Amino acid sequence: MELFLKYPIDVQKELLFKLLVKAQHTEVGKKYDFKNIKSYKEFASKIPIQQYESIEPLIERTRKGEQNVFWPTPIKWFAKSSGTTNSKSKFIPVSDEALEDCHFKAGKDMLCLYFNNNEEAQLFTGKGLRLGGSSAVYEDNDTYFGDLSAIIIENMPFWADFSSAPKQETALMGEWETKMHAIVEETIKEDITSLVGVPSWMLVLLHKVLERTGKKHILEVWPNLEVYFHGGVNFNPYREQFKKLIPKKDFKYYETYNASEGFFAIQDVNNSTEMLLMLDYGIFYEFIPMDTFDGEHSIAISLEDVKLHTNYALVITTNGGLWRYLIGDTIKFTSLNPHRIKITGRTKHFINVFGEELIIENAEEALKQACLKTNAEIIEYSAAPIFMNKNKSGGHEWMIEFKKQPENINYFSELLDNALKSINSDYEAKRYNNMTLAMPIIHIAPKGLFYEWLKKNGKLGGQHKVPRLSNGRNIMDELLILSKKETVV
Helix, strand or coil: CHHHHHCHHHHHHHHHHHHHHHCCCCHHHHHCCHHHCCCHHHHHHHCCCECHHHHHHHHHHHHCCCCCCCCCCCCCEEEEECCCCCCCCEEEEECHHHHHHHHHHHHHHHHHHHHHHCCCCCHHHCEEEECCCCCCEEEECCEEEECHHHHHHHHCCHHHHHHEECCHHHHCCCCHHHHHHHHHHHHCCCCEEEEEECHHHHHHHHHHHHHHHCCCCHHHCCCCCCEEEECCCCCHHHHHHHHHHCCCCCCEEEEEEEECCEEEEECCCCCCCCEEECCCCCEEEEEEEHHHCCHHHCCCEEHHHCCECCCEEEEEEECCCCCCEEEEEEEEEEEECCEEEEEEEECCCEECCCCCCEEHHHHHHHHHHHHHHHCCEEEEEEEEEECCECCECEEEEEEEEEEECCCCHHHHHHHHHHHHHHHCHHHHHHHHHHCCECCCEEEECCCCHHHHHHHHCCCCCCCCCCCCECCCCHHHHHHHHHHHHHHHC
16 A cells, blocks of 8 residues: 555556456457557547446357457456446456456455554454345356456455355345344344444345334444444435444544445545555546546546546446446545545536536535434435426426434425535526526335335445436336335225
């Protein structure tokens, strides 16, 4: 780590050429003449930026047993990812190098950073509770696919099971609700010192633990619990709920940024909201400024040219055979020495029907402000546009599931609207005199609505979540129909 902190640009350049040399004799390597690429400029000009649809035929061939297509070492594992805006499954190649030098290395680094900052930590006196996604692994043409967490658990050394809970056979159970029950039964007897998992699903588990044990808070069940390693979604909407469940002043929260495509960043300082971009995991990074974003036709820049507080779409080249792959996430740099980032959203998760350019970061901050002023708590939410109709203004429609409702939803709506105006000048301009955008409409979701939507769409567990901002109405219309059914019941 000290090496890439001191020489970040050199480490990234060296890594890029290692990847090019390693894959020069693959089908993709020959097609784009990897052997003769001598600079980043040549790399960027010869190889196009690609989304999943562009590389899917190559991945399908590899899934059927072909090798040396885009990576020289055999690829037997594929992380199945539904994506969040596209119900069609994606199969992300996971090479042995990606497992060893990225995912497993990140797990070790995460612990090293935590111990480096907390020398008194007693993490290894107990067990870590890991909550993965749908953990069934499937075989197809001598290749295997499943949730990334399942692939990692399947490939872990046997001794890793000694310090983790639940045991491997429970963690790999397929049916989500049965698995949750089994995890609760198994872990309430253990001395759990750390939690690992996505906040939305971890909350479900912790509430089930309290229901089962009859305890008031989690420390009555696991008194030595000291840290929660989380990732997958923005933690801000969940922070206060976790503080109530785990009322320990010095309890630590550590954020990670990992996906099926790789492990990208880890919080490296206590009580921080930023993450250190990990530059030596076999991943070469490029960045597309969002104000010039044009999908596969975008022009990217390398780490050398990034600026602070600019919204970038992330492009990755990996030791799993992804070349200039547009992952779909957006980030901004909060520090350039070292390179620390914050996730700002998704390239597809925004509302920009009227030129308002509303991104996740805006929505999260505005909701936080409205909640603080009304003493409300949010479990989940989703928002979509209301399209203009004849001479009627358009607008935004929100479905919000509250843990604690505001006393006056109209006041909450005003606060949300005002906060969005103060944060986003484009939104403010479109709201002027209600000419383009009218006041937001907020629906209070029946309890468990988002859980039911995920269940109905076969997306319980893991990294699955309801898209929080959509540029179309499909998801909102489904939620509205489901909410009426829930209300009737």
